[in-house]
Amino acid sequence: MSAFRFSHTAIDTVALRAELANPESGGYTSFEGWVRNHNEGHQVRHLEYEAFEPLAVKEGERIVAEAIKRFGIERAACVHRVGDLAIGDMAVWVGATARHRDEAFRACRYIIDEVKHRVPIWKKEHYENGDTGWVNCERCAAPGEHELHDHALADSAGAQANGGATHVHAHASAGHGHSLAHQHDDHHHHNAEPLQAAPAPVDTPPAKRAELRPDYSRQTSLKEVGETGQAKLRNSRVLIIGCGGLGVPVIQYLAGAGVGKIGLVDGDTLEPSNLHRQTMYALADVGEHKAILAADRVRALNPDVDVRAYTIRLTADNASELVGEYDLVVDCTDNFSTKFLLNDVCVRLRRPAIFSSVYQYEGQLQVVRPDRDGACLRCVWPEATRDGLVGNCAEAGVLGPVPGVFGSLQALEALKTLLDLPGQLGNELLVLDLLTMSTARVRIKRAATCPDHASSRVVRALDTTVVTGTPSAEPLELSFDSLDAAEAAGLSVIDIREARELVETPTPSTKARHIPMAELLHGATPLATTGKHLLLCASGRRSLAATEELRSRGQKNVYSLRGGVANLRTSRSAPAGVASRSVT
Numbered sequence: 001m002s003a004f005r006f007s008h009t010a011i012d013t014v015a016l017r018a019e020l021a022n023p024e025s026g027g028y029t030s031f032e033g034w035v036r037n038h039n040e041g042h043q044v045r046h047l048e049y050e051a052f053e054p055l056a057v058k059e060g061e062r063i064v065a066e067a068i069k070r071f072g073i074e075r076a077a078c079v080h081r082v083g084d085l086a087i088g089d090m091a092v093w094v095g096a097t098a099r100h101r102d103e104a105f106r107a108c109r110y111i112i113d114e115v116k117h118r119v120p121i122w123k124k125e126h127y128e129n130g131d132t133g134w135v136n137c138e139r140c141a142a143p144g145e146h147e148l149h150d151h152a153l154a155d156s157a158g159a160q161a162n163g164g165a166t167h168v169h170a171h172a173s174a175g176h177g178h179s180l181a182h183q184h185d186d187h188h189h190h191n192a193e194p195l196q197a198a199p200a201p202v203d204t205p206p207a208k209r210a211e212l213r214p215d216y217s218r219q220t221s222l223k224e225v226g227e228t229g230q231a232k233l234r235n236s237r238v239l240i241i242g243c244g245g246l247g248v249p250v251i252q253y254l255a256g257a258g259v260g261k262i263g264l265v266d267g268d269t270l271e272p273s274n275l276h277r278q279t280m281y282a283l284a285d286v287g288e289h290k291a292i293l294a295a296d297r298v299r300a301l302n303p304d305v306d307v308r309a310y311t312i313r314l315t316a317d318n319a320s321e322l323v324g325e326y327d328l329v330v331d332c333t334d335n336f337s338t339k340f341l342l343n344d345v346c347v348r349l350r351r352p353a354i355f356s357s358v359y360q361y362e363g364q365l366q367v368v369r370p371d372r373d374g375a376c377l378r379c380v381w382p383e384a385t386r387d388g389l390v391g392n393c394a395e396a397g398v399l400g401p402v403p404g405v406f407g408s409l410q411a412l413e414a415l416k417t418l419l420d421l422p423g424q425l426g427n428e429l430l431v432l433d434l435l436t437m438s439t440a441r442v443r444i445k446r447a448a449t450c451p452d453h454a455s456s457r458v459v460r461a462l463d464t465t466v467v468t469g470t471p472s473a474e475p476l477e478l479s480f481d482s483l484d485a486a487e488a489a490g491l492s493v494i495d496i497r498e499a500r501e502l503v504e505t506p507t508p509s510t511k512a513r514h515i516p517m518a519e520l521l522h523g524a525t526p527l528a529t530t531g532k533h534l535l536l537c538a539s540g541r542r543s544l545a546a547t548e549e550l551r552s553r554g555q556k557n558v559y560s561l562r563g564g565v566a567n568l569r570t571s572r573s574a575p576a577g578v579a580s581r582s583v584t
């Protein structure tokens with residue numbers, strides 16, 4: 001039997017129990033989730049469950065395997081219903097057998113909790129008043145619901161004895177006027193029975209809410225859009241990877257515009273340090289999954305949108321299946337491994353993808369259009385191991401509106417593409433410096449060396465930058481015990497860390513120059529082409545990325561110190577301030 005599966009018909013617990021039976025086990029627990037007749041003060045008539053099955057089955061099987069390993073149990077399985085369910089129907093079943101009861105209980109609880117977190121399943125509630133609303137099943141497993149889980153666990157034990165089970169789904173209902181923070185509060189109130197939604201301080205009466213419909217007149221009145229364009233948007237499916245600084249404006253504008261289906265991928269939970277740039281969220285939401293929070297916002301903004309939250313990380317394992325479900329991809333991540341993965345999948349599946357990266361006050365935008373034989377990310381950036389080069393807000397810092405601007409540009413390019421408007425960004429890289437407000441459009445072409453493509457490689461900038469990729473046989477990284485040793489070997493050391501990092505850990509050399517990475521890569525003054533430069537950062541990650549970048553631009557005499565400052569033999573500390581900022 002497959003350890004995780006979907007069922008389109010009633011779940012047969014007798015047969016499932018028999019599948020798990022084995023002579024080694026002295027304990028068997030099962031959990032049943034039932035469809036309940038109310039949610040959030042709405043009377044629910046029936047439900048529809050929908051799953052993204054190829055991805056869901058893989059993730060579900062992974063969860064069961066984890067539970068077996070983690071708790072050392074004999075067997076476990078989970079079955080989830082899909083399709084139309086009536087009140088009282090069993091929506092999900094989990095069973096676990098173990099030598100002793102305790103492991104069986106814990107494994108059973110682990111499986112149901114993780115399934116609710118990680119498996120892409122959605123339900124559509126049909127209310128007594130005729131309304132419907134899509135809800136994420138993951139919602140009921142949001143962090144902080146320990147009481148609910150305890151309750152569920154207690155019932156899973158009871159389920160065996162008396163056939164009773166608790167309904168595990170406690171959802172914020174879709175499309176109504178509560179604020180996110182309020183939904184969050186509601187959510188906790190679910191834990192207590194009887195279920196009662198806390199009154200919203202200011203709320204639209206239910207009758208009024210039902211009358212409100214999205215109004216697209218401000219965009220359909222554009223002659224390039226019109227009703228035809230609106231219909232195109234309604235029939236479009238857009239996948240947004242990353243619900244952070246770039247993702248927030250993309251999500252809001254595409255939802256507002258009435259894109260028919262929006263998928264949101266983000267495995268992270270909200271942190272207080274996100275909020276200065278991710279202003280769609282609320283402080284009270286800290287700790288919750290961003291994909292779930294964002295999906296709630298989309299439903300509140302535009303109930304026409306069919307929104308799907310995937311609280312997962314994009315991997316080589318799931319990327320093709322996810323991307324295959326959508327027409328257009330918007331990359332709002334801040335790491336290069338994900339960008340290149342997406343690039344490769346989009347080229348293969350011929351899906352257009354809109355990429356953006358932000359670093360401190362500047363960023364860039366590139367639209368990859370494999371459907372029109374356009375250049376891809378690898379045509380421009382031949383080395384894929386570039387994590388740490390740009391967009392790492394945690395290390396480099398960023399002002400909130402910077403990703404806001406680039407996310408807005410991504411949303412704009414997405415709409416232009418979906419509506420097939422003129423002026424779409426083609427084979428070019430748009431680079432904006434928001435401090436100086438300078439703009440560069442760098443022409444790019446499909447590269448002969450690109451693994452995804454095979455044609456001539458010419459990259460020429462419209463401004464003064466000339467980019468010529470030249471793969472080099474020279475090692476990228478060098479190892480030294482101390483900077484003195486590096487200097488003795490004839491290398492001039494350049495510390496590329498940020499100024500505030502130097503305050504905490506000064507450069508352990510009095511001769512080293514300090515040029516922060518952004519300035520080194522994007523500043524006006526190039527490094528001397530004579531001599532050898534050794535780049536230094538905290539861990540060797542940024543310096544390697546910067547070295548690769550400079551090499552790809554033809555600067556051959558640059559190297560990265562492997563392991564960075566952290567790897568240097570503890571040497572005399574230079575007093576703070578000695579490491580002077582030297583930009584010639």
Ligand SMILES: [Zn+2]
Nearest residue numbers: 376379450453
């Ligand atoms: Zn390419």
